[in-house]
Amino acid sequence: MILTACLLASGCAGGDEPEPAGDQGKEAVPHGYVEGAQEAAEQQSRLVMADAATGTVRVLDLVTGDTATLGAVGPVTDVTTDGRFAYLATGTGTEIVDSGAWTVDHGDHVHYYRAKIRRAGRAEGPGPVRAHSDPAVTALSFGDGSVRLFDREALEDARPGAGRALPDATAPVIPYGEHLVVPGTGAAHDRVEIRDRDGKPVSSPDETCPEPRGTALTRRGAVLGCADGALLISENSGAFTARKIPYGTSVAPAERAVDFRHRAGSTTLAARAGRNAVWILDVTGLRWKRIETGPVVAVNTAGEGTPLLALGADGHLSAHDPATGKRTVRTPLLPPASRGPAPVIEVDTSRAYVNDPAGRKVYEIDFNDRLRRARTFSLDFTPSHMVETGR
Template identity: 30%
Template sequence: MKIRRVPVLLATLVALASSSCATSEPGSDPGSEPAAEPSTDPTGTAEPAAGTEVAAATPRLAVTHDGGVMVVDVRTGEVLAEEALEGYARVSPAGDGRHALVSTTGGWEVLDLGAWTDEHGDHGHHWTSPAGLTGLRFEATEPGHVVAHDGLTTLFDDGTGTITSFDTTELTSGSPEVTTTSTDEAHHGVAVRLANGNLLTTDGDEESRSGVRLLGPSGTVMAETDACPGVHGEAFAGEVAVLGCEDGAVVVDGRRITKVTSPDAYGRIGNQAGSEVSPILLGDYKTDADAELERPTRVSLIDTRTAEVRLVDLGTSYSFRSLGRGPDGEALVLGTDGALRVIDPRTGEVQRSIDVVARWKEPLDWQQPRPTLHVVGSTAYVTEPRSDRVHVVDLDRGRVTSSLDLPHTPDEVVATAG
C-alpha cells in the first residue's frame, strides 16, 4: 500500500463531464472497468467566501435531485443556490458543519452551504456567506463512501481503490493538505483515517470483499481479519468502529478486531448509524440472500462492549436511508408506514412513534427517491418525494414543526445547524 502526502488540495476546476455518475449501489460491487491510476496533480484552489455575522444560527439543507443539488434555508424554505450536475448525484456531510461533498461524474464536488457557527466556550458567533459549489473537486473514477471522523474526512474511490484524507477544518481555506493511499485491489469499499494516523480500510476486489485491515501511519498491518463477507458500510460508537458483514459485523476497538455473529446464517448488516454518546450501534438487518429487494422489518442493535447483537422487530419495513441517531443516542428508524420510531438502544424498546410522511413503498431501483432521514442534533429532516417536500421534526417535542415545499423532487439530503 502506497501513501503519498500532497501539500495542496487534490482538486480540479474543469467543467463536469456529461457521463453518468458511477457510484455503486449500496451492497454491490464496483463495475468491471479496469482501475485507472489516480491523478494527484493539483490544478486549482478556491477562495473561501467571506462571512457576514448574524444574530442566530441559520440551519440549511443540501438536497440532491434529478439534475443537480440545491441549498435551502430551513427557516424560510428559500432556495439559496441551484447547481446543475450531470449524472446521478449523491451528497454527504464533509464533517465541518458547513460543507458537503457531492459525488458526481469525475469525483466529489465541494458544496458550501454558507452558514456556520464559531464556538467560543460559553457562546458562539454565527456567520453566513453565499452558498454554492466552490469549484473544488476531489477527483475519482467512482466516488463512493465519505467518512468524517475525529476532525478528518476520508474518501474512497471504488474504481481505483484510492483513499484520500484531509483535515476537515482546512476545507474553509480552500486548500487542505491531502494524504492519498491505495488499496491492493479496487472494490466497493470504505476507509477512515484516524486521528492517531492509523487507517482503517476494507480489503477485497471486483469479485468479492471480506477483509478489514488496520494500518499504521507507514502502512504496516496492525490488525486484520478476513471474516467479514460482503463487508459494507461503517459507523462509530464513540471511538469504536463497526463495519457490516453478511453474517454480522466486526468491531474495531483500538488494535482489537472482534467478530459479531448474526443469529441467522445469512444476517446481513450493511448500513449503520452510530452515536458519539452511545456504545450501541444501529444497523439494518436482512436475511434473504436471493431477494431482488428485501424489505426488512427488523433492525440490529450491536453492543460494541460485548460484541452482542439484539434484533428489534418494527412491524414495518424501511430502507437504507431510514437510519439515524438522536442527541442522546436514541436509535431512529423511518418506517414505510410513515412514522419515525425512537428506540432506546439499551433495551430495544420503541419509546415513541412520530407520524411524519404518508405511507410509502421502497422502489426496486436504489437510485430512485424515497423518504430519507438526516439528523442534526435534536432536529430530524425527512424528505417526502411524493409531495416534493421536506419535513422538520423536533425530536424533543416529538412532532413535525414545519414542512418546506421544494421546486424539485428531493432525493438525498444533508443538513447543517448553521
C-alpha cells in the same frame, strides 16, 4: 461528559499566560478563531439537497430557514457528507459542496461555525462515495473501490486538487487518531491496517473483518461492519486496539448491517436488517439488538435515551423503544415508497429531518413529542437526496 460551547466573547482560556514581548499592543486572536467564519453559540445545522434528475442543488439553513441555490451539477446518484462538506456523485465524477457549517470538538468543549455556502470543486471517481475526515485529511472512498486522500486545508480553500491515491485499499477508509483505519487488506481482504497519514502501515490488529462494508466514527472509536458482526477500533495515546462485536447468531448476507446511521459522535448506531427489520448496535455495551419493524426504507437514531426512528415502505414514520423493540408511536408522513432514491432520516439532538421527494417538502420532526411535525419546509424542486451538515 458535558460539552460547553465557547463563545468568541470569552474564548476558551487556559490560564493567564503573559504575552510575548513582541506581541504587546496587538489584538489577541480568540481561541478557536477561523478566518472567514463566524463562531456561534449553538450548532449551525444545514441540509444539502439535490434533485436526482436535474442535479439542482439547494442548501437549507435550519437556523434561519433560508435556502441557498448553487445551480445544477448534472444528474445525482448519491450524496454523502463528512459533517461539513457534501459529496454529490454524478455520472462524470463527484461534486463537492461546502455547506459552510461545521463543529470542532476539542473533547471538553466544542466550537460551532458558520461561513459562506459555496461550490468547493470536484473529485474524480464514481459513486457511491463514502467520506470521512479529521482536521488534516479527508478520505474519499469511491464505488470502484479506490480511495483518495485530500488535504483538508486545501479542501477548505475550495482547491481540493486531484488528491492522493491510497494503494491497496478496497473498502471505506477512516482517518482516526492521526492515522488511517484501512479495512479490506491482506490476501483474503479481511485484515485491518493502521497506517500513518502517508499511507505507511503501522500495525494490524489480530481481529479480522471479513467483507467490510458499513463504517461509522463514534466517541468510542471507528466502527466497521463485517460479515460476522462489527469491529471497533479504539485509540489511546497512540496505541490501537480492536474488539469484535459478533452478531451472536448466523445472519444471512442480505440482512447484514452495511449502512450505519446515527447522530454524529453517538455510540448508538442503526442499520437496516434486510427489508423488514432494523439492527441497533450499542457500541458502548458491545451488543446488537434486532428490532422487527416491518418493511422499512430508512432508519436513524439520535442515541442513548432516544427512540429508533423507522420510515416504513407505506410512508408511515414510527418510533421504537430501542431496549424493548416495542413501537411507541406511528404516524403517516409520506406517500408509499416508489421508484427513485429512498427518503432518508437525518437526526440531531432533538429533531429529525425527513425529505419528501414526491411532495417537494422536508419535515422537521420532534421525536421527543410523539413525532410531532415541528416545521414543514416547502421547496421548488425535488429533494431526491439529502444530508445534514454542521456536525
